[in-house]
Amino acid sequence: MQPIVKLEHAKKSFGDNEVLKDISLTVNKGDVLAIIGPSGGGKSTLLRCLTLLETLDAGDLSYGDLEVTKTDASGKAVYGGKDVLKQARTKFGLVFQNFNLFPHYTVIKNVTDAPINVQKRDKAEALAAGRALLEKMGLAEKEDMVPCELSGGQQQRVAIARALAMNPDVLFFDEPTSALDPELTQDVLKVIRELAAEKMTMVIVTHEMNFARDVADYLIFMDGGVIVEQGRAEDVINNPQQERTRAFLSKYEEE
């Protein structure tokens, strides 16, 4: 079976700062992959490259059988044309740390505007699908509100609904609870747990170690632009093999 996401030998620098040094990862259908590691370790950049917000310097990236970028003979990443990128964007969704909802749109419009105007889906069908998603997020009665009237946790759930409304093959999360206080964090984590139970393919950058252990099948620990350790989530968190992983995880236990 084709993996949903396949990234090989990804490299990315900002000026002299090498942020990603030869990263490879594969996400199969139904997998939940958690990425943990210290700030500045390259997690966010990795996610931004996967979601085409940044371009790789080198590496091969494909979604299913769609080849997005391939390293040429000189070692540089060559991206596909506009059509390829457009198609690639239909394969994934991204949930941001600070939500990035459209403040001038109501909740339901945030969720249905792209399905209607980007995917050109039937209005009534998109609306029904959007409402079903909001219902699932526990936000059924909020559809006519604007984001500023919602709590952070509610906003983040709208953002998850917005991403899911596009029916992506894989959903990326970039520290989805870092901007939330602990109580609201739980609401969002609960929703992600439910998605995991439904076998939604997900890649989650997170600082919530217990959550990562519970919800993720696989886990990657990144530091200094490399994957230091990876494996089954439980194994890596309960029984880390690398000194750097151990040092990182011990800081969380102290808290």
Place this chain on the structure above:
Amino acid sequence: MLEILFSGFLFTAQIFITTLIGALPLGVIVALCRMSKFKPLALITRGYISIMRGTPLMLQLMAWAYGPYYLFGLSMGADWKFVACSIGFILNYAAYFAEIYRSGIQSIPKGQYEAASVLGYTRAQTFMKIVLPQVIKRILPAMGNEIITLVKDTSLAFVLGIMEMFSQAKALASSQVSMLPYLLAGAIYWVFNLVVEMALVRIEKKLSYYHD
């Protein structure tokens, strides 16, 4: 007397509306050119804005009205002054509007563009649906300032011999040796601006359903 002033007011209102209809959309285009990644275009636009803002509007109006004859010996007909007046006002105000649009566009967080990109919006859709509506809310107070200034700037058309309200007031004042026409004209400008202010408040209220 009021009748004559009102006949002038029609020209005043016409200049005002023509300028807004032309300069509000043109300002967006100028702002986008000014921010273009294509350097020559950005540079030319910067020059244009600099000249429009750096020289008197009165001088610009005269240049458009008399330039064709003085520079090229073209006689443009009696109605040319109205066209010249529109060109002068629209190009001048588009430059001011462009800088206000630019400040608004640059204040929109990067995350809005990123969210739109991931959802697959095209660049045009992102600008028209996501960015511009938010920009309008943010720049409304600054725009209000310019629009109110425009009401008063319409009086500059007197240098082209267009009989707008100020020209009429001036003619009346000198023929009747009276201050009254100026007072009345001033009052009409002020009332006009009250209406403009009320309209602006209304739009602001309409856009206050959200904050960010």
